[in-house]
Amino acid sequence: MNENRKRRPTLQDIAELVGVTKMTVSRYLRDPASVAEATRLRIAEAVESLGYIPNRAPDILSNATSRAIGILLPSLSNQVFAAVVQGIESVTRPAGYQTLLAHYGYSPEREEEQIASLLSYHVDGLILSDSQHTERTRKMIATAGIPVVETMDFPSDPIDMVVGMDHRAAARGMTNLLLARGRTRTVYLGARLDVRTRLRMEGYYDAMQAAGLEGRHLLTGNSSTFTLGGELLEQALERWPDLDGLFCTNDDLAVGAIMRAQARGIAVPQQIAIAGSNSLNIGRAISPRLASIVTPREAIGREAATLLLARLGGQPIDQPVRDLGFTLFEGESLG
Amino acid sequence: MNENRKRRPTLQDIAELVGVTKMTVSRYLRDPASVAEATRLRIAEAVESLGYIPNRAPDILSNATSRAIGILLPSLSNQVFAAVVQGIESVTRPAGYQTLLAHYGYSPEREEEQIASLLSYHVDGLILSDSQHTERTRKMIATAGIPVVETMDFPSDPIDMVVGMDHRAAARGMTNLLLARGRTRTVYLGARLDVRTRLRMEGYYDAMQAAGLEGRHLLTGNSSTFTLGGELLEQALERWPDLDGLFCTNDDLAVGAIMRAQARGIAVPQQIAIAGSNSLNIGRAISPRLASIVTPREAIGREAATLLLARLGGQPIDQPVRDLGFTLFEGESLG
DNA sequence: TTGTAGGCGTTATCAG
DNA sequence: CTGATAACGCCTACAA
Numbered sequence: 001m002n003e004n005r006k007r008r009p010t011l012q013d014i015a016e017l018v019g020v021t022k023m024t025v026s027r028y029l030r031d032p033a034s035v036a037e038a039t040r041l042r043i044a045e046a047v048e049s050l051g052y053i054p055n056r057a058p059d060i061l062s063n064a065t066s067r068a069i070g071i072l073l074p075s076l077s078n079q080v081f082a083a084v085v086q087g088i089e090s091v092t093r094p095a096g097y098q099t100l101l102a103h104y105g106y107s108p109e110r111e112e113e114q115i116a117s118l119l120s121y122h123v124d125g126l127i128l129s130d131s132q133h134t135e136r137t138r139k140m141i142a143t144a145g146i147p148v149v150e151t152m153d154f155p156s157d158p159i160d161m162v163v164g165m166d167h168r169a170a171a172r173g174m175t176n177l178l179l180a181r182g183r184t185r186t187v188y189l190g191a192r193l194d195v196r197t198r199l200r201m202e203g204y205y206d207a208m209q210a211a212g213l214e215g216r217h218l219l220t221g222n223s224s225t226f227t228l229g230g231e232l233l234e235q236a237l238e239r240w241p242d243l244d245g246l247f248c249t250n251d252d253l254a255v256g257a258i259m260r261a262q263a264r265g266i267a268v269p270q271q272i273a274i275a276g277s278n279s280l281n282i283g284r285a286i287s288p289r290l291a292s293i294v295t296p297r298e299a300i301g302r303e304a305a306t307l308l309l310a311r312l313g314g315q316p317i318d319q320p321v322r323d324l325g326f327t328l329f330e331g332e333s334l335g
Numbered sequence: 336m337n338e339n340r341k342r343r344p345t346l347q348d349i350a351e352l353v354g355v356t357k358m359t360v361s362r363y364l365r366d367p368a369s370v371a372e373a374t375r376l377r378i379a380e381a382v383e384s385l386g387y388i389p390n391r392a393p394d395i396l397s398n399a400t401s402r403a404i405g406i407l408l409p410s411l412s413n414q415v416f417a418a419v420v421q422g423i424e425s426v427t428r429p430a431g432y433q434t435l436l437a438h439y440g441y442s443p444e445r446e447e448e449q450i451a452s453l454l455s456y457h458v459d460g461l462i463l464s465d466s467q468h469t470e471r472t473r474k475m476i477a478t479a480g481i482p483v484v485e486t487m488d489f490p491s492d493p494i495d496m497v498v499g500m501d502h503r504a505a506a507r508g509m510t511n512l513l514l515a516r517g518r519t520r521t522v523y524l525g526a527r528l529d530v531r532t533r534l535r536m537e538g539y540y541d542a543m544q545a546a547g548l549e550g551r552h553l554l555t556g557n558s559s560t561f562t563l564g565g566e567l568l569e570q571a572l573e574r575w576p577d578l579d580g581l582f583c584t585n586d587d588l589a590v591g592a593i594m595r596a597q598a599r600g601i602a603v604p605q606q607i608a609i610a611g612s613n614s615l616n617i618g619r620a621i622s623p624r625l626a627s628i629v630t631p632r633e634a635i636g637r638e639a640a641t642l643l644l645a646r647l648g649g650q651p652i653d654q655p656v657r658d659l660g661f662t663l664f665e666g667e668s669l670g
Numbered sequence: 671t672t673g674t675a676g677g678c679g680t681t682a683t684c685a686g
Numbered sequence: 687c688t689g690a691t692a693a694c695g696c697c698t699a700c701a702a
Binding site for chain 4: 345346347357358361365389390391392393394396397398
């Protein structure tokens with residue numbers, strides 16, 4: 001349907017212009033010093049004038065290698081993953097690896113499609129952001145035989161390498177902080193159920209039960225927004241008028257809850273203590289500053305990329321599962 | 336260096352397993368009905384058991400077409416572009432087109448690299464998010480001969496098609512709203528200077544000057560964060576203690592400024608009116624609700640993708656530059 | 671319904 | 687330092 005599209009210049013076109021064979025041009029492109037000076041200058045000129053664009057397809061076809069790695073993100077709108085990508089690329093870019101990004105809206109089926117697509121481009125490795133995958137995803141990865149790093153949490157059945165942190169322990173820690181401040185009627189608020197939300201809820205219940213308290217939670221399938229945090233606060237208050245604390249699965253919900261509380265004249269933290277997770281910038285800007293789990297997301301990205309490149313370089317990996325830990329930021333919202 | 340990597344199964348492998356030629360397998364994969372039933376079942380089984388992964392390289396190589404379009408994003412952490420991508424994919428996915436995402440941190444040089452990379456994969460079209468490009472970027476795109484849509488603003492020298500809105504007029508409108516509320520000493524706050532920040536500042540000055548007032552602005556090269564909004568507020572107050580309004584280049588800064596003002600006991604909007612741009616969810620969650628320019632970002636994505644696919648389908652484009660307009664949300668932060 | 675031949679653009683390999 | 691040849695995996699075109 002688009003027969004009129006100009007054919008792109010190839011090595012052959014450059015070669016003809018210069019009067020050498022494409023082989024010489026190919027050499028020039030990979031290492032200019034490998035051709036004679038006179039030839040070099042003429043090729044350089046021809047490449048420039050034709051606006052040559054390299055074509056990866058033949059290379060991929062014959063090498064089955066691409067110097068590209070695929071990154072799978074659950075969501076583009078979650079700040080957390082922007083930081084992970086930054087960490088990854090701080091390692092891959094200097095090493096000359098390209099990154100191909102794909103997102104899948106937290107859906108394992110969509111993740112499968114996206115992985116199939118990346119594999120069809122022969123990426124040399126994959127960095128995943130989830131621990132739940134379809135059977136076909138696992139099989140495709142096994143067939144491709146490329147190294148994989150699962151990031152963020154710890155899969156019960158790892159595909160290959162893992163770089164994560166213990167969300168359950170972190171949530172336990174944060175819940176204990178709330179308990180230490182005397183908050184015994186905390187409610188856990190969760191949105192779109194991804195693995196991390198569930199793990200944090202488990203950590204919350206761990207801590208509550210260890211303290212001899214029953215926990216309470218409110219979940220929704222909607223994706224997290226600030227306004228949703230406000231709505232969940234209202235719902236929680238209606239259901240449990242005596243609540244004295246909120247532990248939110250992320251900072252978006254938590255900040256939304258703080259704002260709604262303040263708008264309604266509920267003092268934070270005096271009447272209700274509020275904690276979040278991920279420690280986004282907005283939690284530092286709001287007053288009171290938001291207590292939050294500090295996730296080492298950029299470090300996770302860096303470490304994942306480092307492991308992957310090490311494996312691609314044939315180095316043995318002594319410790320394929322790495323826990324990057326976490327810290328708790330107490331802020332001013334716990335009382 | 337990775338000679339031990341398993342070779343992936345090819346059509347040939349499947350064919351040998353089944354006892355047909357790869358041509359038959361190829362046909363089966365594209366249209367199972369085109370193969371005899373008995374053959375079909377045996378091929379299906381073999382495909383499954385080998386975990387066959389399609390390989391795009393040969394196809395790209397021989398067709399110079401990929402059914403993929405490249406999307407260039409200035410930043411992964413800016414919510415605005417997540418919405419644009421969603422709009423694009425709501426059109427491209429049903430049409431069977433893949434999207435390849437690349438980001439360039441607002442740097443034209445990095446944009447150039449990323450575009451080169453996408454072109455090397457033979458994307459069929461490009462959707463850009465900026466109007467400033469290097470010379471080489473323009474040349475590469477011309478050489479590739481593929482359709483391009485520039486989105487968000489209106490380039491003075493468009494490459495091809497354009498889907499945007501008038502940021503300058505929008506900023507003029509918002510400034511006029513501030514003026515209508517009697518705010519004559521408004522300051523414009525800008526962060527990392529991209530084209531939109533500059534256009535909005537121009538719109539602000541347009542309106543101030545039309546009202547016979549001198550404008551004031553405070554710019555920084557840092558990227559926008561909520562805490563930065565607070566800091567800029569402080570700086571502005573120090574420099575112009577009499578300021579009665581802030582117009583921020585985006586909602587992040589504006590929300591940060593509101594929070595800092597509130598923490599310092601400055602009433603918004605009574606003492607200082609505050610406006611932002613982009614109309615993110617947080618502006619609706621905060622109290623007072625933030626006045627903001629409502630940018631039709633998802634619509635921009637949809638329209639851009641629709642134009643691009645129309646062109647790829649060979650349809651004539653009657654109107655290659657489209658203005659999707661804007662609205663102003665007054666919220667409660669203007670007084 | 672299935673098979674054969676040839677080509678897409680590049681690089682590895684071997685010659686000169 | 688440069689050239690010739692073959693190969694990568696799939697699809698189009700043609701043939702049986």
